Amino acid sequence: GATTRPPPNPSPLRTAKFFQANMRILVTGGAGFIGSHLVDRLMENEKNEVVVVDNFFTGSKDNLKQWIGHPRFELIRHDVTEPLLVEVDQIYHLACPASPIFYKYNPVKTIKTNVIGTLNMLGLAKRVGARILLTSTSEVYGDPLVHPQDESYWGNVNPIGVRSCYDEGKRVAETLMFDYHRQHGIEIRIARIFNTYGPRMNIDDGRVVSNFIAQAIRNEPLTVQSPGTQTRSFCYVSDMVDGLIRLMEGNNTGPINLGNPGEFTMLELAENVKELINPEVKIIHVENTPDDPRQRKPVITKAKEVLDWEPTIKLRDGLPRMEEDFRKRLGIPRTA
Ligand code: NAD
Ligand code: UDP
Numbered sequence: 001g002a003t004t005r006p007p008p009n010p011s012p013l014r015t016a017k018f019f020q021a022n023m024r025i026l027v028t029g030g031a032g033f034i035g036s037h038l039v040d041r042l043m044e045n046e047k048n049e050v051v052v053v054d055n056f057f058t059g060s061k062d063n064l065k066q067w068i069g070h071p072r073f074e075l076i077r078h079d080v081t082e083p084l085l086v087e088v089d090q091i092y093h094l095a096c097p098a099s100p101i102f103y104k105y106n107p108v109k110t111i112k113t114n115v116i117g118t119l120n121m122l123g124l125a126k127r128v129g130a131r132i133l134l135t136s137t138s139e140v141y142g143d144p145l146v147h148p149q150d151e152s153y154w155g156n157v158n159p160i161g162v163r164s165c166y167d168e169g170k171r172v173a174e175t176l177m178f179d180y181h182r183q184h185g186i187e188i189r190i191a192r193i194f195n196t197y198g199p200r201m202n203i204d205d206g207r208v209v210s211n212f213i214a215q216a217i218r219n220e221p222l223t224v225q226s227p228g229t230q231t232r233s234f235c236y237v238s239d240m241v242d243g244l245i246r247l248m249e250g251n252n253t254g255p256i257n258l259g260n261p262g263e264f265t266m267l268e269l270a271e272n273v274k275e276l277i278n279p280e281v282k283i284i285h286v287e288n289t290p291d292d293p294r295q296r297k298p299v300i301t302k303a304k305e306v307l308d309w310e311p312t313i314k315l316r317d318g319l320p321r322m323e324e325d326f327r328k329r330l331g332i333p334r335t336a
């Protein structure tokens with residue numbers, strides 16, 4: 001079991017909290033999909049100051065436009081593979097492309113982001129005495145031989161495949177987190193996030209929910225990658241953000257699975273999108289990519305017990321919310 005020791009250098013910001021109640025929170029990758037929703041939630045609390053650091057590889061300023069110029073908000077263009085000097089109380093470390101087409105685009109950069117980026121954020125956490133949360137991934141379980149997956153499973157990961165830059169990168173990031181915790185007493189939190197969807201996903205980022213919804217709206221065939229019987233479990237983004245904040249505020253280091261245990265085959269997902277968004281659309285089979293995990297479903301017992309958290313939004317309720325956002329961004333209203 002992981003123990004929680006006080007940080008070696010209590011942050012002046014933390015000790016000053018008796019006088020100054022504000023909490024300064026760094027969100028790396030805050031211009032991305034999950035990050036920007038997290039920022040929205042953190043900004044709702046008037047005691048929070050939020051600093052976003054992002055290199056805009058897959059994120060955009062547009063996701064944060066409602067906060068730019070706000071006195072409690074700062075946006076810094078910065079790459080986490082370079083050292084960063086800021087004074088903060090908490091770090092939500094999300095920076096890392098999450099979609100396979102983007103993380104495979106420059107795999108060496110993906111590894112640097114996961115390894116050097118996480119090392120830098122841990123060095124920062126150590127210097128200022130901040131608590132740091134890493135958004136790890138269900139990909140650490142690889143193509144799992146245990147189903148469903150709980151946190152005690154060590155995974156089945158190909159170390160030399162095309163996905164390895166991401167999943168091995170995240171595994172090293174988790175290792176770094178625990179070594180900084182054990183060696184330097186850093187307060188760490190690790191979330192293992194399962195597939196998450198919702199408004200603001202990149203429309204053409206190749207992930208299955210965004211692909212199917214965009215295809216259904218554009219009246220293009222839904223591309224089910226073979227065999228189509230592979231499964232995923234999809235969590236709506238507001239549920240995910242709620243879980244991340246509970247994890248940060250709680251006392252457990254994790255790793256803790258955060259995801260929706262509702263499991264669907266990709267064919268079932270296509271059928272749902274067809275029924276809800278465009279009953280006329282065709283479903284076709286296309287070739288798959290290497291090392292595609294055949295099944296994935298979280299055991300969330302630990303999150304329920306430790307965080308009193310479970311998802312509240314079912315896939316069939318989340319898909320229409322995402323459709324609305326995609327129609328706006330694509331400029332294709334429902335009646336068209
Ligand atoms: P995203 O691609 O929308 O967001 C990632 C953000 O990080 C982007 O804004 C990007 O510009 C930024 N970024 C990337 N490399 C950077 C670097 N070197 N320096 C600074 N900024 C950088 O992805 P997301 O879906 O919001 O994912 C956020 C986090 O959650 C990631 O760590 C991802 O691995 C994890 N995660 C996501 C999912 C999911 O289904 N979305 C599943 C598991 C884990
Ligand atoms: N680091 C950073 N910001 C800080 C403190 C450290 O980016 O405020 C970086 C630092 O450049 C180093 C990494 O974090 O590359 C690890 O720092 P640590 O102090 O743990 O290790 P060391 O500098 O002794 O290698």
Ligand code: UDP
Nearest residue numbers: 100206207208209211223224225230266292
């Ligand atoms: N997938 C699909 N059609 C698409 C895109 C993806 O059938 O247009 C499948 C893919 O083969 C995988 C699943 O959907 O089995 C989830 O893929 P995604 O890239 O969304 O996420 P990840 O593989 O990282 O879970």
